[in-house]
Amino acid sequence: MRSSLSDTIWLSEKRKRLLLLLMEGPRDMDQIKKSLNVTSKAMMPQIKILMDNDLVLEEDRVFSLSEVGKIIVDNMNPLLSTLEVIEENPEYWATRDLSPIPSRLTQKLGELGDCMVIEPDINHLFDLPEEFTENLGKAAKVRTMLSYFHPLYPKLYSEISQKGIELDLIFTEMVYERMIEECYEEINTMANSKNTKLYILKNDIATTIAVTDMFVYICLFNKNGIYDHKKIMSFDDSAIKWGERFFDSYKEKAEQINKL
Structure with missing residues (x-):
């Protein structure tokens, strides 16, 4: 019985x-044994099950995915990647407010890859992480x-603006108003930069x-709407x-500031 x-x-x-x-x-079998660190004896029954379910084909002792197998595995990868991201830091993801992330991107959290959670100690609670500022x-x-x-x-x-680095910066209204009120010199420098x-x-x-050509850095609030100083950062290309795509989804809704 199949x-x-x-x-x-999955079993x-x-x-x-x-x-x-x-x-x-x-x-071929030698390549499978080497890649998966298994023996032929252990692997052959599993290959037979996959072949019986039309997921794997064999020709001249070389194994490959069937067309149906390719479709299934192609859809497995996003789920497995997402599970890996969440399982790496389950407490962080369980306590985050994910509503600001576009739904099409929450379904692709696995693309964050090898991401680290940055949580400062009590003596550096209001410092920006070195991993962020240096890069x-x-x-x-x-x-x-x-x-x-x-x-x-x-x-x-x-300072980033003055270095000649290409910079796109989106403010919410409240942040912009405070920047104008308390940091006019700095925002004016940015506004006048080509x-x-x-x-x-x-x-x-x-x-x-913050997303650059080197990394992505995200500060999500917790489910109580509180910023608790926890951030995630990843250097993976994906x-x-x-x-x-996250940044662009909000840039599309924002208005460019042409004059302070």
Whole structure:
């Protein structure tokens, strides 16, 4: 009796790993044993189950995915990647307000890849993380949306602007008003820079994001609407592309500031 496809895939780690391996291309048994660190004796029964369910084909002792197998594995990858991201930091994701993230991107959290949660100790609660500030100055392009005012942001982004780094900066209305009131010199420097574009977002949003050609940095509020100083950061290429789509979704709603 054939097992359900769901059981065939998920109830065996060996079968799951083999399917993912074959997504990269056909493999013979020696290559499978080496890649998965298994023996022929352990692997052959699992291969037979996959073949019986028309997920894997064999030709001249070389194994490959069937067309149906390719469709299934292609859809497995996003789920597995998302599970890996959440399982790496389950408490963080369980306590976040994810509503500011566009729904099409929450479904692709796995693209954040190998992301770290940055949580400062009590003595550095109001400092910006070194991982963020040091890498920001090395970037060729910086795109940031600020939803809360941090006293170090005006000087930091003014210096970025003066370095000739391409800078797109979105403020919420409340942050913009405070910048004008308390940090006019810095925001004026940015406004007069040829490589900087400033935008204002009419709606308040409970997140801050910075995405560069090197990393993505995100500050999500917790479910109580409180910024608790926890951030995530990833240097993966897929995470950067994810962050760019996140930023662009709000840039489309923002108005460019042409004159202070």
